[in-house]
Amino acid sequence: MILKTSLYGKTYEFKDVKEVLAKANEPKSGDVFQGIAAETALERVAAKVVLSHLTVGDLTENPAIPYESDFCTRVILDGLNTYYYNKFKNWTLGDLREYLIDWETAGNDIRIIASGFSSEVIAGLAKLMSNMDLACTSKKLIVTTRANTEVGRPEILPFRSQPNHPTDDIDGIMISVLEGIAYGCGDAMIGVNPVEDNVDNTSRIAYALYDFMEKWECPTQSSVLSHITTQMKAVEEGAPLSLFFQSIAGSEPALKAFGVTTEMLDEANDQIHHMGIAYGPNLMYFETGQGSEMSIDADCGVDEMTLEARTYGFGRRYAPFCVNNVSGFIGPETIYDGREALRAHLEDQFMGKMSGLPMGSGCAYTNHMHCDQNDLEIIDMLMCFVGTNYVAGLPLGDDVMLSYQDNSYHDNATMRLLTGRKPVVEFHQWMMKLGLMREDASLTKAAGDASFFLRN
Amino acid sequence: MANQKEIENLVAKIVSEIVNKTESEEKCECKCCCDEQIPDITAVRHQDDFHVPDAVNEPEYMRMKARTPARIGVWRAGTRLKTDTFLRFRADHAVAVDAVFTEVPEEFIKDMGMPSFRSQCHSKAEYLQRPDLGRLFDDETAAKIKSECKNKPTVQIIVSDGLSSTAVTANIETILPAIMQGLKVYGLDAGTPFFVRYARVGIMDQVTELLGADVTVNLIGERPGLATGESMSAYITYKGYVGMPEAGRTVISNIHKGGTPPVEAGAHIAELAKKMLDQKISGLGLQI
The missing domain is CATH 3.40.50.11240 (Ethanolamine ammonia-lyase light chain (EutC))
Structure with a gap:
C-alpha cells in the first residue's frame, strides 16, 4: 500500500487511508470545518492519484473507523459478499472506476459485484469520478423495491408527499396531502414529520393518512417520521402504518445519538412485516445526509462523504423500501452552496445505488446557504434525469415545520413531463380513473384542486 | 416595591414613546412616490391567497387552508407557478437571504x-x-x-x-x-x-x-x-x-x-x- 506520490516535482505523503479519502474529496465546507480537507487543489489531486492505486482489499482492510470499536463498521463488513470481495480485492480503484463507467458494463453486473464492496471502496470510487461519471454509472443501477406498490423502475418517477405542519394539526396536514395528490405527488409515500414525538400523536397522524388511503382506495404507502421506538409502540397499539422510518448515520456514536442500535432496527423490521398495513418485502424507510455526523460531533475524524457511504452500508442490512439523503438540510457548515449540494447529490445517488439501496433524493437548502430555488431545480432535474428512485414534494417546496426549502408539487408534475417518467403503475391508473391525469402523465383540467377530494 | 405588572407597563410605556417618535419622523408626505404604484404582493396574507378556479368545494378548501401556514390553493400555469405566486416566493426568500448576507x-x-x-x-x-x-x-x-x-x-x-x-x-x-x-x-x-x-x-x-x-x-x-x-x-x-x-x-x-x-x-x-x-x-x- 503506497500512500505517497509527486505532482510537478512536489511530493505528497498521506499518513493513512482515512486521510487519503478525506483529501481526495471535491471541495465541501464540512471537510474544511473538520480540518481534514486538502489544503491546496494540487494536494487534492495527489490524494486522488494515491487513491486510484489503492486496491479494493486495501480499503476494505482499513475501514475509516476500526471494526473492533464501531458496530456500524461491523454491520458493513460482516454483510459483504466474500465471493465478490475475493474476486475483486486485488483490483485498484482506478481500474475499477474504468470498468464501472464504461457504458458497455451492464448495471445489473455492477449491482452483483458491488455486494462485495465495502463503503470505503464505494466512497473511494465516487471520489475518483467526475459529475458525469457519477451520472452515467448511477443511471445504469436499477434498484426496485415493493411495499404496497413497486418503485425503482427507470420509467417510473414517484414522489414522497411531505405535508408537514408546525403543530401537527390534522386538517392542516390533510389539506397539504390532498393538494399533493391533486398534482400527482404521493405515490412513493405520504410521509409526515411530526413535531411532537409521542405515540398518541404518531397514531393520530397514521389514522388520518390511512383513512384517506382507504376511503379513496389510493394505492400508496404511509409513514410517520417520529423516532422508530415511538412508531413501534404506535403499531403495537394498532396504528396503521405501511413503513417504519428512521434517520441513520455512518458511525457508532452518531447512531447512538440517534437512539438506534442494530438489534433495535432488526426488531422494528420484523415487527412492521408482521403488524404493518403494507405487503412488502421492503418496509423500512431511511433518511440520511452528508454532514449529519459532524453536526453532532460524532464524525470520528472521517469526512462527511465517506460517512455517508458507511450510512448506506449500514442501511443495506434492512433492505429498505426507500432511502433518501437530505444533503443540504443542515446548513453551510456542511454544504456551503448549490455547487457543493449538487455534487453531494450525485455522490449520494451513486453511493446509495452501489450499496444496493433504493436511493431517492431529498433536494434541500436552508436560508443561510448560498443556494436558492434555481439551484434546487437544477439538482431536481439532474437527479430525476439520472434515475433517482423518487424526490419529495411539498406545497411550494416550503417546509413550514422544518424551516427549509425542497421541491414543490409543481416541480413534481413538471419533472414527469420533462423526463417522460410516469407515476407508479397502480397510482397512475388510479389518477386516470379519477380523471386527474392522462396516459402521458400530464395533468387534466381538474388537477391542482385539492377540494376534488372534499366533494360533499 | 412595585409589582410585576406595573414594572412591565412602565417599561412598555417608555419604550413605546421612543418608538412612536421615530415612526412619526419617518412619515413621507411627498406626491411623487406615494401616488400610483403596483400593490405590494407581500401584503397579502397566505390564508387569503386563493386561486383555484371553480374549486369543487371552495368553503371546505378555505376552512382547511386556514389551518396551515403551508401555501395551499395556489393553482398553476400548466404545471408551473403563477407569476404572482412565483414572485411572492422569491420576495419571501429574498427577505431571508438579505437577513443572512447583509452586514x-x-x-x-x-x-x-x-x-x-x-x-x-x-x-x-x-x-x-x-x-x-x-x-x-x-x-x-x-x-x-x-x-x-x-x-x-x-x-x-x-x-x-x-x-x-x-x-x-x-x-x-x-x-x-x-x-x-x-x-x-x-x-x-x-x-x-x-x-x-x-x-x-x-x-x-x-x-x-x-x-x-x-x-x-x-x-x-x-x-x-x-x-x-x-x-x-x-x-x-x-x-x-x-x-x-x-x-x-x-x-x-x-x-x-x-x-x-x-x-x-x-x-x-x-x-x-x-x-x-x-x-x-x-x-x-x-x-x-
Missing part, C-alpha cells in the same frame, strides 16, 4: 452608542462555514474588550448579528432600552453593552469570563425562515463559562414584532436576570 452597518452600531468588536471570523462566508471561529475572540480583541468595557458587571448584554443582521437593525433600538430600563427598576448594574460581528451564541461565554459578569445576555439574530428575517433570540446565562452545556442557557426566541414584541421581551429578559441572580442558576434548573 449590520457600523453607523447603526455607532448611533446606538455601542462599542463594536468582531469574532475570529473575517467575512460572512467564513462565519457561515466555521461555527467554531464565531464562538471566539482573538487575544487582541479580548484584551480590548477587557480594557474598554466595565469589568465585573452584574449583567452584561451583548448584541450579535448571528444569522440575521435584519433582526439586529429591526429590534435593538427597542429591546435594548427596554432591558436597560428593566434592570434599572430592579437596581441591577448593566455594564457596557456592545456589538459583536460574526458571532455565534457561544461567544457569550468568553465574554462572561473576560469581564467576570454574573449574568450574560446574548441578543442574537435567528436563522431566518421564509418571509421572517427579523426574528431574534436572547440567550441568558448565570455564571457561564467556555464549554458549558447548552442546557445551562435560558432562551427566549421568536422576538420580533409579529412574535414576542421586543418591548415585552426586554422586560421579560430583565426579570429573568433578576430571577437568575436570586436563584443562582440559569437554564433547565431555573424556576420561572
